[in-house]
Structure formats: structure tokens, C-alpha cells
Amino acid sequence: MFIEEADAKALIASGGVPTPQGSVATTPAEASAAAAACGGPVMVKAQVPAGKRGKGGGIVAAGTPDEAAAAAHRILGMQLGEHTVDRVLVEGRADIAAELYVSFMVDPSTAGPLLILSAQGGMDIEEVAAADPTAVHRASIDIIHGLGAADALDAARRISDSEAVQAELAGVLITLYGLFRQLDAQLIEINPLVVTTNAQVLALDCKLVVDDNALHRQVDLPEQRPNGTELELRAAEQDFLFVELDGDVGVLANGAGLTMSTMDAVTALGGRPANFLEVGGMAYKRATPALELVLSNPNVKSLLVNLCGAYARTDVIAEGLIEGWKTLQPELPVSFCIHGTGEERAQQLVLDELGLECHDLMDDAIREAIANAAGADR
């Protein structure tokens, strides 16, 4: 789950990482009051669960409370990516001596935490690394021992010559690593972490992504706006893994790998998938609501059911689909390919209840579903 900047900063601030003075505003008047409370020039920043806000005009500097209100007026309601801005963060500006980069992430290559640190903050770290690999310091952390004081100081020395800054920075690193662990973070990135003209370290931005699998134990996280289309959000409420696409062939398959491969095969054979929806895993007993979701997309002109059961029993999925089909009575052609666990009974059920023969080859079922969708267009 992506935690919006204002909430992420509140979390790291309560953990002891210095952040600028500021507050959240949902109207220009609130933005003006927030700027007045800061008592100087401010930044007005759109709050959406995504990065790259500056490029879309979502981050504006303001010298006075009036300017802050004007900036908020422009930003509130703005569309950034798939999100509409409904609040801004108004923050005091810092006198910057140096901009640094620091992040902790789960590194798939070592299966452990990774610290990335650079003296060239404020830019995309990938671009910094591409231009000069030596400008980016990486250190793998042993999760059993954690990040020790000596390790943190060693890392800090690589990007600052000032002993005062090194000590402050090492403290921030240890605090951030503790938060990374406590918050079940997949990524915690401060870019930039600035050193002010009076040698203070301050987090000007914070990108925090918390592991969805750990939300059950991260009960104190501030509530976040869900990410996704209306249909995707409805699917998520029912614990389905659903991604809406722009095609016309509805896809129902079991398992992430098979469902992705089915989408790919629809595209390779000249069709356009309307969705990714997985009815495998524990979802295999809930094929009826899954079918309802796929059919709620008005762009779907034909349905493809491609099952290859391992853990998931295809006869149980088929029963659920047939039940849903009889209830919803969609006027839509459907093509089946069913193999794996429970296939004999599943194929028989489809024949008996819907009068349809299952295709033996997945590609044949896909070709038929594509042709059906194309036929419906004419």
C-alpha cells in the first residue's frame, strides 16, 4: 500500500526523523492559514498515492499565504495520473546546503534489506546511478543483526565530510531502518533528505510503501485512498485479484501464471483481453461472484474460461460458473478450455448444463472467443 507523503511524514516524524513544519489543507483558505502558521515561504504539494507529482504541476512554491491559497486553488481538483487531488500539504521551506538521497528497500537479489545512499539527492536515483555509479552507495543489511551504529556511521561518512552531519545522518539512518522494519515497509525513500544551512538534517519528501500482506498487523496506519478503477475496487473488496484492461474478451482463468499467459495468448492471437481475473488459490470456490465481476464490464463482448487445475478443482469452479451463468443469464458467447484437477466432471457439467463442448486446446478456445467478440462488433 502506497502511503501518501503527508501521512508518511507524520509516521517518520513520530519516529524521530526531522521533517519541515506544515499541515494538510483541503481548501485554499486552509492552505492560506497553514502557510501563515509556517511563518515564511512554503511549498504546496498535491497528495496522491503516486510519485512524479512535480512533473504534473502538483508541487508549487508560494511566498505568502495568499500565494499559497492561489496555489492550492490550482492544485485541488487537479488530475494526476489516475487520481484527483483532494488535499495538499503546505510546508515551510528550508534553507538548503545539500540535498541527499536515502532509501531502504526489500532487495530481491539478496532477499534482505538494502540501504541506498547518495550525496546527489533531489533527482531520480536511477538517473544518478546511470550517470555515475560511484555516486550511489549500496549496502546490504543482515536482517538478523540489523543496522548497527558503526555501519550507519560508515555509510554516512561516504557522503559527507562534516562530522556533525555524519553523526546526525547516522542517527537518521538507524531511525529510518527501525521504521522500515516496524512498518513492514517494502520501500521507505527520502528524496531529498536535506542538510540545512545550520547543519540540520530534514526529510523534505517521503515515499513509503507498506507490504499489503502485513496490513493485518499494521493497524495504526492512517487510512489511504484505495488505488484502482471502480471495478477493481469492487473486486478488491471481495478479495479478488482483478485488473481492468481495455479489450473486449473477458478472461476467467485460475492462478496468476495461467491467467497472465491466457491474456498474453489472447493478444498474440489478435484479440484484446478485457481484464485479468484470477479464480485460483482460495478463490476457486467463489467463481460465481468472479463471473459477475467480469460481466459487469460493459466492454466485454465474449467470455473465455481457461482452467488448468492443480490445487484449484476445476469441477468446483465450473459449478460456480454455471450457477452464476444461470442466475445472470448473460447474452454473451462463452468458450471453455478445462484441464487438470477435476477436468472430467467439469467438462461434463459444462456440456450437461450449458450444452457446450470444452475445447481440448487452449489456443482453439481463445481463437473462438476472439472471433465471437469480433462478430459481436459487426
Added chain:
Amino acid sequence: MNTPPTPLFGATPLRTLVQGITGGEGSYWTEQMLAYGTDVVAGCTPGKGGQEVHGVPVHSAVAEAVEAHDVDLSVIFVPARFAKGAALEAIEAGVPNVIVLAEFVPVHDTMEILAAARAAGTRIIGPNCPGVVFPGRDFAGIMPGWSERLFRPGRIGVVSRSGSLGALVNLNLVGAGFGQSAFLGLGGDPIVGTTFVDALELFDDDPNTDAVVLLGEVGGPMEEEAADRMAGLSKPVVAFIAGKNAPEGKKMGHAGALVSGGRGTAASKMRALTAAGASVAETPTEIVELLRESSSGR
């Protein structure tokens, strides 16, 4: 343990412990494994020591189970939030191979499991994986090892992040007359204990494997790392990558199947594997043809 561990690949069935054996899933799959020939020597569920499940003795702790039985492999059926505790218990008890089936294990738990496993020299397979099948010998996990449509003894090593795609490709292989030396289901999480690199090394060392089918998907660097490792290996590899049409920033069912910031794309993985000498299939159906070509060329 009184006797040395049985090698993962070999003729001898692994002496298997089932953690979570008294639960619905654990009990069901234990019955299936026993029927196929898996040597399930013991089960484990806290507080249920002294019971029996399908004739298998149940212990309250893994340490007690390994006192009473030699164990080569533990397969863990407990839900995600108990997976770390169960895996650490198996690692501490000295079980050499541990399969974590659960989906939705927090990634920080997985990092801790894998760090403990590295320190102890334990092989972890998973989490979020379907397990392993050695056709004609035994299976551990939630793949229907008994299905003659999916598995038969043979000389192709199959390794997959996904169980369902693994099932489809195994079906095609058996339909085309091939059989498998082993099927390894690695799991769909961003980090897993046994990687494609590990699997390629296992198959390369296995005298009963002639060629490898590698089934990857979008997200993470595991396929690119496998491509880097291929230079030092000798057996032909046929690969397929799922998720060519996965949109940026959307999790495709698996927590690990995520294209982000332009990284982890199917195209990048296919390029790396092709450059390393693998035959890369465009569709799952094509895998069989490529396998025929690569084995006839030898």
C-alpha cells in the same frame, strides 16, 4: 537425525514431515501424498501431539518429531501469519529442506526466514508456492502429483514460479510424450527461498535431467539472474515468460508479478534469456516444439 539426509534429487523418497497436518488442507493433502507414495513419517501441530492423521503420528513440536523420526523435508500447511514461526521451528530443528506453501506471508517474515535458513544451511522452497513433484517417486505440496495427464517419469526438469502455468505446461509436455525428472514450484512472491538460479544448478547436476523448462513471469530480477548463470551450465533451457501484456504498476495476481518503473518486464527477461542461449517460447503451446528442437540438436 540418525542417518544422513536423503538428496532432494535421487531414487529414494524423502522422509517427509507435514506441519499443520491436523488442519483441513494439511490432512487432505497428506492423504493424497501417502496414496502417491510420499514417505510421510510424521506430522506436527502445536498441542496435538499423540494423535494420528491417516495413520501418521502427530507431534506437538518439530523438535519432538525429528527426535522420533529422520526427516529430509518438511512441508508447511499453516496459514500465512503462522508461517514464519513454523518455518523457523523447522530450521532450528535441523530439517534440511522446508517448503512454505502459504500465500500472503509478509515479506519481512520471509526475509527473516531466509536469513535464518542461510545461517543454518537449510533449503527453503516458497513461500506462496505449489511444492515439488518427482514423478514416479513422491510429491510434497499442493500439485496433483498423481495426475497422469500432468506428470509421468521422464527427463525434463520443469521449474515454475506459478502452479497453474506449471500445470498447463506439464499437461502439454505429457500430451506430447515427454515426462519430468522433477517439477519445482518456486512461488509467486517478490522473494523466494529457491530461485531459478538454484533450480538450474540442481537440474544441471542431476544425471536424470536432459533439458530444463523454465516458466517465469514479470516482476523482480530472478529470470535475468538465471540468464547470467546459464553461461556456466550445460543443459538446454526452454523458457517462457508470462505477463507480456501486464500493465505498469499493477500486481498480476502474484505479489511478485509487478512491473514497476519500467523494470521487471517480460521483454527484458526474454531478451536476457535469449542472449544467454535459451530457446524462448512466445506462447505456452510453443514450448513443446522448442523442446523437441533443442533435444534433437543434441
